[in-house]
Amino acid sequence: MIQVKNLSKNFTDKKRGIIKAVDGISFDCHPGEVYGLLGPNGAGKTTTLRLLSTVLKPDSGTASICDYDVVERPNKVRAVIGFLSGDTGLYRRLTGREIMRYFASLYGLSKDDFNLRIKDIESILELSDFLDTKTDKLSTGQKQRISIARTILHDPPVLILDEPTAGLDIIASRAIIEFISRARTSGKTILFSTHMMQEAERLCDRIGIIHNGQLQVQGSLENLRNQYNTQNLEEVFLKAVDLV
Amino acid sequence: MKLANVFTVFRKEFLDVIRDRRTLISMILLPLGIIPLMIFGLGSFAGKQYQKLEEKSYPVILISESEETWLVNELEDQRGLQVITTVGDTAVSLEMLQDRTVQAILYIPAVDPAVSGTDPVAENGYDVQIWYDRSRDESSIVERKVRKGLVEYRDMLVRDELQTLGLPYSVVRPFDIQSHNRASDTQMAGAVLGMLLPYMVILMSLTGITYPAIDMTAGEKERHTMETLLISPATRTELVLGKFLTASLVGVISSLLSVVSLAVTFSMLGTTLGAEVSGELQFRIDPVAFGIVVILLVPVATLFAALIIAIAVNARSYKEAQSYVYPIVMLVIFPAMASMMPGVQEDVRMAFVPVVNVSLALRNTMVGTIDFNLVLITFLTSVFYAAIAIFIAVRIFQKESVLLRT
Numbered sequence: 226m227i228q229v230k231n232l233s234k235n236f237t238d239k240k241r242g243i244i245k246a247v248d249g250i251s252f253d254c255h256p257g258e259v260y261g262l263l264g265p266n267g268a269g270k271t272t273t274l275r276l277l278s279t280v281l282k283p284d285s286g287t288a289s290i291c292d293y294d295v296v297e298r299p300n301k302v303r304a305v306i307g308f309l310s311g312d313t314g315l316y317r318r319l320t321g322r323e324i325m326r327y328f329a330s331l332y333g334l335s336k337d338d339f340n341l342r343i344k345d346i347e348s349i350l351e352l353s354d355f356l357d358t359k360t361d362k363l364s365t366g367q368k369q370r371i372s373i374a375r376t377i378l379h380d381p382p383v384l385i386l387d388e389p390t391a392g393l394d395i396i397a398s399r400a401i402i403e404f405i406s407r408a409r410t411s412g413k414t415i416l417f418s419t420h421m422m423q424e425a426e427r428l429c430d431r432i433g434i435i436h437n438g439q440l441q442v443q444g445s446l447e448n449l450r451n452q453y454n455t456q457n458l459e460e461v462f463l464k465a466v467d468l469v
Numbered sequence: 470m471k472l473a474n475v476f477t478v479f480r481k482e483f484l485d486v487i488r489d490r491r492t493l494i495s496m497i498l499l500p501l502g503i504i505p506l507m508i509f510g511l512g513s514f515a516g517k518q519y520q521k522l523e524e525k526s527y528p529v530i531l532i533s534e535s536e537e538t539w540l541v542n543e544l545e546d547q548r549g550l551q552v553i554t555t556v557g558d559t560a561v562s563l564e565m566l567q568d569r570t571v572q573a574i575l576y577i578p579a580v581d582p583a584v585s586g587t588d589p590v591a592e593n594g595y596d597v598q599i600w601y602d603r604s605r606d607e608s609s610i611v612e613r614k615v616r617k618g619l620v621e622y623r624d625m626l627v628r629d630e631l632q633t634l635g636l637p638y639s640v641v642r643p644f645d646i647q648s649h650n651r652a653s654d655t656q657m658a659g660a661v662l663g664m665l666l667p668y669m670v671i672l673m674s675l676t677g678i679t680y681p682a683i684d685m686t687a688g689e690k691e692r693h694t695m696e697t698l699l700i701s702p703a704t705r706t707e708l709v710l711g712k713f714l715t716a717s718l719v720g721v722i723s724s725l726l727s728v729v730s731l732a733v734t735f736s737m738l739g740t741t742l743g744a745e746v747s748g749e750l751q752f753r754i755d756p757v758a759f760g761i762v763v764i765l766l767v768p769v770a771t772l773f774a775a776l777i778i779a780i781a782v783n784a785r786s787y788k789e790a791q792s793y794v795y796p797i798v799m800l801v802i803f804p805a806m807a808s809m810m811p812g813v814q815e816d817v818r819m820a821f822v823p824v825v826n827v828s829l830a831l832r833n834t835m836v837g838t839i840d841f842n843l844v845l846i847t848f849l850t851s852v853f854y855a856a857i858a859i860f861i862a863v864r865i866f867q868k869e870s871v872l873l874r875t
Contacts, residue, residue: 278700281869300702308700314693318488319481330477331701375697 226414227254227277227383232286233438234272246272248438249286254416254431256382259409261429262418263462269438270418271310274387277416278308290383304332307376310387317361321352321371324360325378332379346374350404366397373404383414390424402428422458432458436466470710474703478711479718486681486715495680496719500673500727505734519606526551527611528570530562533577540577540622547621548614566600572611573601575619658735659836666731667808667831670724670762671824674770675801677723679794682716682777687790695872709866713774713859720770721763728762761834761844768851769827773801775858779865782872808832820846823854 234247247269254260262270275281277288279299287294293301316324322343329339347353350370355363360371369389376384386405390398405428408415419425425432426446433443442449442465446458453461486492528551529544531537544550553571556562562574576598597619601612627641652660689695698708777794784790804824807813808831815829826847833839865871 275873280696280699280873300704303700304702306700310696311693313697313700315697316481316485316694317692318485323481323484327477327481328701331474331703333702 226256227252227260227288227290227416229253229273229277229288230286232273232276232288233284234276234281235284245438247276247283250435250438250440251286252433252440252443254414256414257409257412258430259405259415259417259428261425261432262416262435263420263422263425263429263432264418264435265420265466268435270420270435271387272438273435274308274310274385274416274418277302278306278385279303304379305381306383306385307379307381308385308387309372309376309389311391313372313375315360315368315371315375318359320359321356321363321374324371324375328375328378334379342378342380346377349407350374350400365393366400369393369397370400373401377408381413384408384416386415386417388418388420390419390421398424422462426458434462434465441465470704470706474707475710475714478703478708479714482681482685482712482715483718486684486719489681489684492681492684492719496677496723497726499676500669500723501730504669504727504730505737508734509737522606522610524549525607527572527607528553529611529615530554530556530565530571530574531577532557532559532562532574534579535577537577537622539625540618543621544615544618548618550611550614550618563600566602566608569605572605572608573599573615575599575615656837662731662735663832663835664809666728666762666835667828668805669731670727670766670831671769671805671828672802673727674720674724674766675773675798675805678716678720678770678773678777679798681719682712682774683781683784683787683790683794685712685715686778686782687784688787690784690872691786699872705866705872706863709778709863710859713771713778713862716774716778717767717771720773721766724766724770725763728759758834758837758839761839762831764848765827765830765834765844765851768848768855769824771855772823772851772858775855775862779858779862782862782865804828815840815843815847817843817846821850823851827851 230251232247232250233245236244236246238244250269250273252260262273264270272281276283277290277295279295279302282296287296289295290302291305293305295302315321316327319327325343325346326339329342334342343356347356350373352370352374355367356371360368363371373389376386384405389401389405393401402424405415405417409428409430417428429446431443431445432449434441434449442452444452449458449461449465450456453464455461455464486496526549530553531541531544533554541552541554544552556565559574559576562571565571566574578595578597599612599615599619602608603612628638631638631640650657689698699705703711776797780793780797781790784793801824804822805828807819807825807828813819813829815826815833819829820826820843830844830847833843
């Protein structure tokens with residue numbers, strides 16, 4: 226599971242000075258749950274997820290994944306998460322299988338475990354037709370499926386997905402949404418960021434609305450609708466960020 | 470630190486590198502192609518061009534008070550020049566030289582009997598002037614041909630005079646000078662290679678490393694694969710060491726290929742130029758010398774690899790990295806030229822100067838004057854500098870602001 230307490234991260238910009246990218250955020254996410262971080266561009270979603278994936282170090286606050294602290298046990302954290310974002314690209318001169326073998330080796334999977342796992346993933350994500358093709362020859366959707374395969378290769382209990390459908394067409398987006406649904410059913414802890422209301426409504430058990438680095442409100446979809454007295458998530462969002 | 474992760478990163482990076490056409494060009498084609506091209510292609514092209522210029526007939530003005538039939542015949546028949554005797558005026562002639570109508574002017578002054586050589590008291594003869602334009606190849610060639618013609622002419626006059634006096638030619642030329650080169654074939658080849666090999670090998674190592682080192686750092690950021698790598702369980706130290714090993718290996722391969730390329734080119738050059746030259750340029754590199762070359766190349770390649778990785782990782786894109794790295798490349802080229810500098814010798818002081826020490830130690834190895842103490846100091850100091858560069862590269866890789874700068 227994921228536990229986040231008063232997490233903060235500042236960046237220094239030559240022109241704008243100190244920017245509070247994440248400002249005292251607290252939330253948690255449990256196995257079998259999809260927690261959606263909903264916010265406009267620049268709200269602090271990606272920075273939050275990067276802090277949890279240990280790519281960035283927090284300035285204050287704590288966060289742990291499967292009881293491993295992100296600052297003290299970053300290698301352990303990375304071993305139990307599957308992270309996917311627009312910035313997790315693929316090696317274009319390698320095939321999907323070679324990329325998978327590379328990461329399997331870094332995750333410490335044995336050769337036999339890797340062969341078994343790749344067989345499973347190949348059938349789940351329907352990769353057979355292009356798994357042995359260099360990734361620069363693949364379509365965006367095919368690349369995204371290889372990226373998902375890379376994310377779940379080591380069967381991580383926690384998935385952190387940063388706008389996983391950004392830039393994808395309807396068919397590719399649908400495949401991702403189905404993948405997230407299946408992962409929830411199999412008991413994974415899923416933290417998912419998006420700025421698309423429809424996706425959030427369809428997938429998330431709980432939603433946290435983030436704006437200017439702060440978590441404005443969080444709760445189940447039902448709770449949020451009741452709290453803001455509207456059925457429309459878009460209106461909930463706009464009210465939460467004080468835009469209406 | 471898990472060594473297994475370092476080797477996993479190394480294996481993947483090397484596979485990625487050898488699938489990249491641009492790296493293959495800089496790693497294999499450049500050392501194998503550019504050396505023969507430079508030595509054979511450019512050398513033979515320059516030689517042919519020069520021969521063409523030599524064979525051409527050029528106009529030259531002769532200004533003289535007296536008839537110089539013998540000299541004119543010598544210059545026209547033996548030296549292939551067109552002698553113009555009708556101009557007469559120095560100012561006009563100089564203008565013609567300037568506007569390239571003629572390539573040189575030969576001026577023979579009116580002969581004063583007091584200094585013409587007929588007066589036995591006079592020590593020197595008169596001065597003959599040649600005006601030419603040294604900035605032009607053609608004019609320089611004509612000057613040399615005219616000078617040779619004049620030497621023949623002077624010799625003929627001396628012989629005539631001696632004959633009249635009934636004296637032998639040995640009166641004015643009691644002996645001839647004959648030089649004998651006692652250097653062995655290996656020493657001759659070593660002297661040529663001692664100048665060329667260190668520079669070429671260091672340069673090829675650097676150019677071989679530059680592309681993959683940029684590709685593995687700034688290139689990763691540009692293609693958004695850096696973050697994919699950072700979220701793997703491998704530590705950043707393991708990642709940078711894997712990349713560093715790959716770049717170092719590429720550098721060692723490039724430089725060894727340039728050694729092979731030089732060896733083959735020199736052997737072929739000997740065969741092409743015939744027995745006379747081939748005897749002097751036989752390329753022989755004994756196993757000890759080759760071993761020293763390899764031992765010295767490894768730390769220098771690692772130094773370059775760590776240096777370029779540390780610099781290139783700061784860039785957002787491949788292009789930006791190139792603009793950071795190329796000034797460094799230029800900076801490294803100059804110390805690599807130490808082997809070509811006359812009078813620069815390796816000593817204990819020089820053995821501590823990075824790159825210069827390797828350049829000079831390689832030259833000594835080629836020439837056959839290996840000082841093992843200096844080789845050891847050079848190796849150890851190079852390893853020390855490489856270790857500092859690796860340490861800096863590892864430190865830079867820990868900075869999130871650098872790694873995520875896109």
